[in-house]
Amino acid sequence: MADAQRDQLAPVAVSDSPLVKFREFLEIRGEKLTEPRRVLVRHIFNSHKHFDADELVRDLHDAGHQVSRSTVYRTLRLLVEAGLLRELRLTNRNAFEHDYGYPAHDHLHCTACNRVVEFRNEEILRLRDAISLEHGFRPTGHRFLIDGVCAACSRAHTPRRRLDLI
Ligand SMILES: [Zn+2]
Numbered sequence: 001m002a003d004a005q006r007d008q009l010a011p012v013a014v015s016d017s018p019l020v021k022f023r024e025f026l027e028i029r030g031e032k033l034t035e036p037r038r039v040l041v042r043h044i045f046n047s048h049k050h051f052d053a054d055e056l057v058r059d060l061h062d063a064g065h066q067v068s069r070s071t072v073y074r075t076l077r078l079l080v081e082a083g084l085l086r087e088l089r090l091t092n093r094n095a096f097e098h099d100y101g102y103p104a105h106d107h108l109h110c111t112a113c114n115r116v117v118e119f120r121n122e123e124i125l126r127l128r129d130a131i132s133l134e135h136g137f138r139p140t141g142h143r144f145l146i147d148g149v150c151a152a153c154s155r156a157h158t159p160r161r162r163l164d165l166i
């Protein structure tokens with residue numbers, strides 16, 4: 001993703017590293033932070049992006065890590081349960097992204113090039129709280145996803161000849 005930098009928000013400071021958080025979560029469940037899981041968490045939290053499980057498997061192999069597909073899938077589930085990752089249902093795939101150490105935000109998804117753009121909007125939060133209050137709900141989160149075509153794709157698909165005719 002070439003525009004990755006501009007599409008994302010700045011991380012927020014957290015006291016514990018994702019590895020420490022994950023170890024605590026696993027200990028409560030009576031599980032261990034195995035070496036493949038450690039490799040996975042380090043790799044995932046190295047950079048913020050929206051990735052799916054298959055992409056992560058490919059990435060790990062390219063980086064020379066030997067982590068089985070089933071370990072990747074199972075660990076992703078655990079990381080979501082632990083509150084470290086958040087699942088994002090896009091039109092054509094299920095993506096994951098950092099939740100721990102990253103501000104709450106919403107997304108725009110380009111259905112032409114699959115680019116995902118993050119944004120924060122106070123108006124949406126106000127609306128969410130007002131609707132929740134109306135229904136006696138205590139909101140703990142929300143998902144707001146705009147599907148459409150990004151500016152670059154729109155430009156690419158606008159025939160130039162039309163301008164020539166004017
Ligand atoms: Zn696009």
Ligand SMILES: [Zn+2]
Pocket residue numbers: 050097105106107118
């Ligand atoms: Zn995001």
